[in-house]
Amino acid sequence: MTETEPHLESSNPSSLGVEPGLRIEPGRCIRCAAAASMAPTLFSLGSRGNQVLKQPETARERALARSASLLCPVRAILFEERGRE
Amino acid sequence: MTAEARDASVAQSSAKPEAGVITTSTDIVGDALYYRYFEQAEKVRWKISDVPWHLLEAERVSPYWKQVITEVARSELTTFDGTRQFMARFGHDPDFSQWIAIWLYEETKHPQVLMMWLRHLGVDLDDQFLVKGRQTAQFAASWLGTLTLNLIAEMMAAEAYVTLSRYAPEPVLKNLALRIAGDEARHAAHFFGYGQRLVERATDLKFERKNALEVLYLWLNTQTRLEHPIGQILHDVEATDTFRDGVRQGGFITDQLRDRICALVGDMIGIPLRGKKDVIRAAIELGRKR
Numbered sequence: 371m372t373e374t375e376p377h378l379e380s381s382n383p384s385s386l387g388v389e390p391g392l393r394i395e396p397g398r399c400i401r402c403a404a405a406a407s408m409a410p411t412l413f414s415l416g417s418r419g420n421q422v423l424k425q426p427e428t429a430r431e432r433a434l435a436r437s438a439s440l441l442c443p444v445r446a447i448l449f450e451e452r453g454r455e
Numbered sequence: 456m457t458a459e460a461r462d463a464s465v466a467q468s469s470a471k472p473e474a475g476v477i478t479t480s481t482d483i484v485g486d487a488l489y490y491r492y493f494e495q496a497e498k499v500r501w502k503i504s505d506v507p508w509h510l511l512e513a514e515r516v517s518p519y520w521k522q523v524i525t526e527v528a529r530s531e532l533t534t535f536d537g538t539r540q541f542m543a544r545f546g547h548d549p550d551f552s553q554w555i556a557i558w559l560y561e562e563t564k565h566p567q568v569l570m571m572w573l574r575h576l577g578v579d580l581d582d583q584f585l586v587k588g589r590q591t592a593q594f595a596a597s598w599l600g601t602l603t604l605n606l607i608a609e610m611m612a613a614e615a616y617v618t619l620s621r622y623a624p625e626p627v628l629k630n631l632a633l634r635i636a637g638d639e640a641r642h643a644a645h646f647f648g649y650g651q652r653l654v655e656r657a658t659d660l661k662f663e664r665k666n667a668l669e670v671l672y673l674w675l676n677t678q679t680r681l682e683h684p685i686g687q688i689l690h691d692v693e694a695t696d697t698f699r700d701g702v703r704q705g706g707f708i709t710d711q712l713r714d715r716i717c718a719l720v721g722d723m724i725g726i727p728l729r730g731k732k733d734v735i736r737a738a739i740e741l742g743r744k745r
Contacts, residue, residue: 402637403495404644410491415498437647437722440715443613443640 391452392435394420398446405447409434420446487550488652489557492645496557499641501634503568511627513576520624521578527619528569528580532588534562540594551649558645561638568631575627599657600666602650603720607674609643610716611708612636650723661741667724668738675713675731 392412399419406415412435414421426435432451439449484490538559546552566588570580595601616636623629650667657663714730721728726737 400633400637401499402640403499404637404640406498407492407495407641407644408648415495433722437719438644440719440722441610441640441644441647443617443636 391425392422392439392447392449394422395446395448398444400444400446402443404441404443405438408438408441413438483549487553488645488648489550489553492554492648493557496561496641499637500561503564503571506568506571506631506634507627508571508575510630511572511575512625515625516576516628517624520628521573521576524569524573524628525578525580527615528566528573529584529588531562531566531569532585533590534559534565535589544594545598554645554649558642561642565635565638568635572628572631595666595670597663597666599650599653599663599724600670602646602653603667603670603723606643606646606650606720606723607671607716609639609646610712610719613639613643614708614712647719647723651725654723654725664724664726665738665741667720668726668734668741671717671720671728672731672734672738675717675734 401415401419403415405413405420409431412423412426412431414423426432426449435447435449436451439445439447538555541555542552545555566585573580595604613636616632616639620629620632620636623632653663654660717728717730717734721733728734728737
């Protein structure tokens with residue numbers, strides 16, 4: 371077995387061919403409530419998993435989106451700041 | 456004393472942090488993080504009876520895996536003593552100490568459910584297993600250092616359980632591991648939130664940040680062998696041939712996880728950190744500032 375498995379790795383939205391921003395990778399979320407705890411204005415926890423309520427606008431919101439992405443144990447939260455590489 | 460042990464003693468001393476730095480509020484319900492965290496935890500709370508025990512496939516479990524899960528359960532028992540330390544040192548903080556009650560409840564379920572899984576496989580553990588497992592490491596010298604230590608430990612635990620769920624040979628164990636991984640990740644998020652609040656309100660932010668950086672630096676240097684129970688168990692499991700051959704040659708702590716934790720601690724303490732060099736640089740700059 372190898373260290374990496376496709377469904378738990380690669381979190382760069384650009385590499386996935388999608389617009390930068392904040393989004394949830396379908397099928398990955400395990401409903402741990404970590405992101406909704408950290409940033410309740412950005413995430414809402416539904417019965418089927420995490421949902422993005424809005425794109426981060428302020429510096430504070432962008433920082434929280436980044437932190438939630440870093441913390442997610444299954445890399446379900448993808449965040450790339452617009453206008454950055 | 457080795458240099459590593461000396462570093463550890465500096466970062467994790469028994470010095471008492473300043474009291475009352477996180478919560479000074481005239482509106483505890485409106486201001487406390489506890490209420491938000493409790494609400495989120497309630498949304499995802501799981502019961503031991505939710506575990507699909509009827510799907511258990513005992514014939515898939517080797518003696519190695521029974522031993523691994525026994526050791527994992529042992530490492531989870533340390534919550535008891537961790538809580539005692541939290542309450543003794545931070546009991547004056549109503550917000551944080553209320554949250555610790557949730558943490559204790561949820562963490563106590565982890566060894567319980569793992570021991571139930573073992574019992575289904577004919578492994579019975581006695582009360583001495585529980586008593587002997589109730590030990591933990593010293594907390595860090597500062598509030599923020601302690602929160603950093605626990606943030607790192609919860610991140611490591613979440614990663615370890617996700618890895619366990621991926622490679623466990625038995626479906627119920629996979630199920631359990633993912634439930635526990637979620638709890639650990641949520642706890643990491645909550646320690647992170649208390650850390651950020653501390654940074655906003657600390658009376659001696661330089662001291663707090665410096666100790667947090669010391670804890671992070673120690674972890675980056677010692678890998679899994681941080682003076683914390685989860686570090687010890689990961690180190691022990693990684694050392695087995697079966698783990699190296701069957702799971703991850705590089706161990707639980709990948710470069711990716713190391714980078715994530717480094718950046719996350721940086722986000723928590725308000726200093727951008729992208730790696731060990733940044734940690735050293737930040738510590739030097741803090742040392743220069745008056």
